[in-house]
Amino acid sequence: MEAGSSDPACGRATWRVFRPGRSGADLATRSTLMNRPRRLDPVDYVGFRQYFLTICTHQRGRHFTDTATVAMVLAQFLRVAIDEQFEVLAYCFMPDHLHAVVTARSEAADFQRFVRLAKQRSGFLFAQTAGRRLWQESYFERAVRTDESLPALIEYMLGNPVRAGLVAAPAEHPHWGSHFYSREELLEFVGTERRV
Secondary structure (H helix, E strand, O other): OOOOOOOHHHOEEEEEEOOOOOOHHHOEEEEEEOOOOOOOOHHHHEOOOEEEEEEEEHHHOOHHHOHHHHHHHHHHHHHHHHHOOEEEEEEEEEOOEEEEEEEEOOOOOEHHHHHHHHHHHHHHHHHHHHOOOOEOOOOEEEEOOOOOOHHHHHHHHHOHHHHOOOOOOHHHOOOEEOOOOOHHHHHHHHHHHHHO
């Protein structure tokens, strides 16, 4: 697997179509994008909830190797988070996708609206400067369960650059952080689970 593309949620599936009575040379190979993720009822995305979010770049473009692009996209996501009553607890930009843990801060906070506006605003600015599309059409999310270990989830996310072979340790990767917490505080938070 290519360095920086460790997330199968954004990948392509390659598979063979079997047709009885045909030899190996006659088997058709087909590459297709993964199906669009199934969504819950829209009402299930409104209110006090926490989500783990993954958004991939269009055609897996490695746009987040550029610090200025990461800064521009991050600024738009944080601005939309404030406007839409969300907190970005943690984020990690990989070369071709973004992971984030976001928390709704009001009963009226709408996660789908937050993602739509953040992608729209950052994508518009990126298109203005780079002349091409930034994001794939959809995104992947899952609600964080109340019994789920938040430190373990954030540790997994911050370990992504290491698993992808980009860096030897999470602290070496420059493109992760939090809306409200320092990098040191996030690492301390992640370490709390190992001390319990």
